[in-house]
Amino acid sequence: MTEALKSGATIGILGGGQLGRMLSVAASRLGFVTHIYEPGANPPAGQVADRLTTAGYEDAEALAAFAASVDVITYEFENIPTAALDILESHRPIRPGREALRISQDRLTEKNFLQDLGLKTAPFADITDQASLDTALAEIGAPAILKTRRFGYDGKGQARIKTLDDAQQALGDMAGAPALLEGFITFSHEVSVIAARGIKGDVSCYDPGENVHTDGILDTTTVPAKLSAGQRMDAVLLAANILNKLDYVGVMGVELFVTPQGLVVNEIAPRVHNSGHWTQNGCTVDQFEQHIRAVVGWPLGDGQRHSDVVMENLIGDDMDRVPELAKEADCALHLYGKAEVKPGRKMGHVNRVIRSQSK
Amino acid sequence: MTEALKSGATIGILGGGQLGRMLSVAASRLGFVTHIYEPGANPPAGQVADRLTTAGYEDAEALAAFAASVDVITYEFENIPTAALDILESHRPIRPGREALRISQDRLTEKNFLQDLGLKTAPFADITDQASLDTALAEIGAPAILKTRRFGYDGKGQARIKTLDDAQQALGDMAGAPALLEGFITFSHEVSVIAARGIKGDVSCYDPGENVHTDGILDTTTVPAKLSAGQRMDAVLLAANILNKLDYVGVMGVELFVTPQGLVVNEIAPRVHNSGHWTQNGCTVDQFEQHIRAVVGWPLGDGQRHSDVVMENLIGDDMDRVPELAKEADCALHLYGKAEVKPGRKMGHVNRVIRSQSK
CATH class of the missing domain: 3.30.1490.20 (ATP-grasp fold, A domain)
Structure with missing residues (x-):
């Protein structure tokens, strides 16, 4: 399948978490129908998808039935067992492709891949x-x-x-x-590039965001990031380099450390990425729609940033702040519909939009 | 129920068309679960809602079961039979309330209501x-x-x-x-005000849009509309007047003719409105989320317009233009997932965003 799917076709999504949920909503905006495959009960994405299959990745029959019911398959996480991928791919194309999964599923393989590309790593x-x-x-x-x-x-x-x-x-x-x-390497701050590549090889990157982590979990992403024009260009070009090398189709998150010696690649994620959530309120076409456009063979959308944004994750008890956040101007709430609040659990995020002065 | 519902509660929506679909998506963004009630098969909203009941408005049992499964009931269209409303309301609150429905279901009652308020009509x-x-x-x-x-x-x-x-x-x-x-009355152009009123009586209006109809169907809405500062204020105040009089909770569309003698009310619609679709790409909180916020008892969101927008409906064969529209910069596509294209059928819309020059 190298032709574009028509609005109305069905997209299969592996994984029913918040990323699958937001992918599903973006797909629906373009008139696509979604089918979620998820082993866990009551996944967030199930609430907004047309169909939900609850089955494990070792269930060959369920995998085959799922694949047969969709037109293309994508995923919200990279750790899908190889045997499951083999079954799925015998029925329908998987995008992004297997090579991206093979590399990102193994930290050692990923590091070697990046070094072979001439990129710096820790x-x-x-x-x-x-x-x-x-x-x-x-x-x-x-x-x-x-x-x-x-x-x-x-x-x-x-x-x-x-x-x-x-x-x-x-x-x-x-x-x-x-x-x-x-x-460890010495870095001043971390940025990430949300990059997309279409089925014909066109590449589009969002403006890099600056990430702050707390206890190993992303806390905030701010755009624009503190970067010189040269660093910004380096960041975008190295991301494009990675996507082209993999003949990648879809959105990828590329995390970078900013160091005096240049940009160092921390890790890549072959999917939409938490540090790209700001695009929902900073761009006309967000990372979720961009990913869907790529995997269905549509032209990539306009990734220009129209506003500055600070994205903040709502983790665990942060949910108690929702009534106050709902009152704030230019504050866009995105909640994931997770029934149970747990410490460290990503419950939602908020995009604070900073408008230009002229309006 | 006058308290705010918590994220995770269930919202029942009467009607499964594109308005119910976009309401459902907006509700999910705030973590709410939706249940659609719709007599027709395969409604567009069913693809994105958690639950779908397919039953008629004369089916008392289905209505009661639906009402019992949700926390609050709203609707995407005003022509809901009175007997059905009686059953539903015996279980759960209906918002906007019955008075708004009674008046807008009957053109004569509506005209008399508007005149009693001192407003001009044809x-x-x-x-x-x-x-x-x-x-x-x-x-x-x-x-x-x-x-x-x-x-x-x-x-x-x-x-x-x-x-x-x-x-x-x-x-x-x-x-x-x-x-x-x-x-008939002589008017230069038509505008509409998308107005919202919260559960505590707070009112928020979006900037009026200018509507062009073709063959009785809305073709485009452009914001800002051609209005003087005085006309803009009149438009917003008369809309607030209507909502307050009805003790209204939710979003309402108020269509106005601009005439040399002032603004003349064409009609009111007690629901989200086609002429408010531009808010999806012109405001942080769009009309759909604003409606959901009102009916669940949340504070109204920020309705400030951050960009100029031209909304164009995609009707019938306009769907053939989708591949070209998908290539346009700053062009946001919203397709409704309707399987069959028919002449005159609303299949989707596109919001063309005009950014300020400074960015």
């Missing part, structure tokens, strides 16, 4: 046992972070290592899971 | 038979329009009368339905 080493950890620590130095190679997000599957005791403890906690050690 | 007369039509025509003059008192929209249930022969024909076509005769 120093890293493959960890297979205590001996390799000792060697890596000696080379990279402490403090450093031990990370599982697979299935990490929002700071999960990570341990900070300051001493040799920490190292032993952390490796034990990983219980034999493949891991890598990452060195 | 000349009109109650028509019960040929004799009353003859008298009215003599008084109002030809051309004039004979309209059914109830169940009209988009130019339906209307006949233009130029001669006495026309009059006889038109009255025959009405088949005894209660009717009124309306005179």
